[in-house]
Amino acid sequence: MRRFSLVVLVIAAFSACHPPQWTTPVRAPFTEDPLEPSRPREASSPRIPAVPAAPFGSVAARLERFERATLVELKSLAGTIRVERRGREVVSSDGQRGSVITIGSATTGGVAIGDRLYRGSILILPHAQGGLSVINHVPMEDYVRGVVASELAIWSASPALLESQAIAARSYAEAQLRGRPGKHSRTFLSDSTLDQAYAGEYQPGKSEGAQKVAARLRRAVETTRDILLVVNGRVLDARFHASCGGRTASFESVFDEIDPGGMTPVRCDACAKSAADDSTGSTPASANVTWKWTAEPEQLNSLARQLGLGTRLRSLFPVRRDNTGRWLEVRLVGDRTGHNLDTTELRRLLGFNNLKSTWIIGTRPAPGNPINGSLTFAGRGRGHGVGFCQTGARELSERGLSAPQILKTYFPTATLSRVSSRSALLPASDS
Numbered sequence: 001m002r003r004f005s006l007v008v009l010v011i012a013a014f015s016a017c018h019p020p021q022w023t024t025p026v027r028a029p030f031t032e033d034p035l036e037p038s039r040p041r042e043a044s045s046p047r048i049p050a051v052p053a054a055p056f057g058s059v060a061a062r063l064e065r066f067e068r069a070t071l072v073e074l075k076s077l078a079g080t081i082r083v084e085r086r087g088r089e090v091v092s093s094d095g096q097r098g099s100v101i102t103i104g105s106a107t108t109g110g111v112a113i114g115d116r117l118y119r120g121s122i123l124i125l126p127h128a129q130g131g132l133s134v135i136n137h138v139p140m141e142d143y144v145r146g147v148v149a150s151e152l153a154i155w156s157a158s159p160a161l162l163e164s165q166a167i168a169a170r171s172y173a174e175a176q177l178r179g180r181p182g183k184h185s186r187t188f189l190s191d192s193t194l195d196q197a198y199a200g201e202y203q204p205g206k207s208e209g210a211q212k213v214a215a216r217l218r219r220a221v222e223t224t225r226d227i228l229l230v231v232n233g234r235v236l237d238a239r240f241h242a243s244c245g246g247r248t249a250s251f252e253s254v255f256d257e258i259d260p261g262g263m264t265p266v267r268c269d270a271c272a273k274s275a276a277d278d279s280t281g282s283t284p285a286s287a288n289v290t291w292k293w294t295a296e297p298e299q300l301n302s303l304a305r306q307l308g309l310g311t312r313l314r315s316l317f318p319v320r321r322d323n324t325g326r327w328l329e330v331r332l333v334g335d336r337t338g339h340n341l342d343t344t345e346l347r348r349l350l351g352f353n354n355l356k357s358t359w360i361i362g363t364r365p366a367p368g369n370p371i372n373g374s375l376t377f378a379g380r381g382r383g384h385g386v387g388f389c390q391t392g393a394r395e396l397s398e399r400g401l402s403a404p405q406i407l408k409t410y411f412p413t414a415t416l417s418r419v420s421s422r423s424a425l426l427p428a429s430d431s
């Protein structure tokens with residue numbers, strides 16, 4: 001495992017934050033993003049445009065549920081607008097036509113699509129593979145509020161939990177969009193868990209309780225406005241997950257990227273205790289840190305066919321684990337041949353919501369034994385396990401820890417910096 005400087009820096013209290021003194025990352029030139037639609041190779045005109053980058057201080061979020069849609073209907077101050085694709089252009093019912101159509105602005109209070117409300121503006125453009133792409137250009141703090149509301153059960157969340165999640169989400173977005181060590185910056189983030197869940201503005205009901213929740217959310221994001229996690233002079237590419245199971249995972253065991261540092265595995269007492277409590281049956285299964293899931297024969301055989309192993313999956317076992325017991329690599333043996341697979345890829349193929357983590361504590365039949373029907377997995381934790389653990393953070397906040405204390409638990413080498421002017425994050429040559 002790669003080692004980083006172990007100088008532990010004390011996380012400054014919010015009130016004690018000073019303007020950043022750190023050197024700023026040089027933003028690599030944008031080349032191509034695996035999540036972006038590829039640009040057309042032919043020179044015919046008009047070309048399909050790349051996703052326009054959001055103005056500085058804003059985030060471009062791609063609304064996945066409209067990927068390749070044929071028609072999008074929106075409501076703004078101007079009324080209801082329908083947008084469709086015509087060839088390589090888009091046309092709207094209010095008379096706009098072009099390679100990109102923009103509806104709403106930061107000052108219009110947002111745009112409604114279905115039951116969701118998006119602050120900022122909505123951009124609609126052709127998708128390279130047909131249909132439309134829909135992008136929300138949203139001011140950073142509005143975006144962070146939306147992410148916190150989507151990522152946490154906010155009704156029962158304390159201010160410290162909301163604040164720590166807000167800082168982690170803001171740091172992730174800044175690091176992804178403004179450049180990461182060894183990697184170019186990106187133009188947009190997905191609104192799914194590919195990046196951070198984001199469903200637009202939180203819309204509370206009219207009840208007094210809902211209004212209080214919304215006020216608490218607004219206050220938490222406002223309190224942490226412009227505060228970022230910083231490691232070695234760079235904004236931390238802060239990852240987070242639902243529950244680690246008792247110890248967080250190493251970055252390089254999960255992501256096929258250069259480890260940005262700052263996310264060394266740590267013990268998470270709250271999850272470890274919850275995992276122990278699960279066996280007593282004192283918590284409902286949905287709140288458990290441990291889990292079981294059974295793959296039915298058809299799912300297993302379909303997996304075998306998909307991987308070219310034959311028509312039946314005969315056995316499955318780990319070939320590489322980390323020191324906590326997470327499975328890093330598995331071998332799947334079918335009736336024709338065998339194949340080694342990254343366990344995160346196995347999770348993707350079987351469904352991230354089914355195989356909830358790579359911390360697999362056992363299977364039935366046992367690993368390597370013949371599978372003659374279904375296969376039951378038992379494991380700990382939910383999600384990839386890297387960085388900030390939402391379950392552990394909730395428990396720590398209920399014990400009275402502040403947001404800086406919670407963040408220090410999961411990112412011990414990070415400091416908090418309030419970036420009063422976001423331009424401080426830009427290299428001097430990039431104005």
Ligand SMILES: [Zn+2]
Pocket residue numbers: 243244245246247268270271272389390391392
């Ligand atoms: Zn945890």
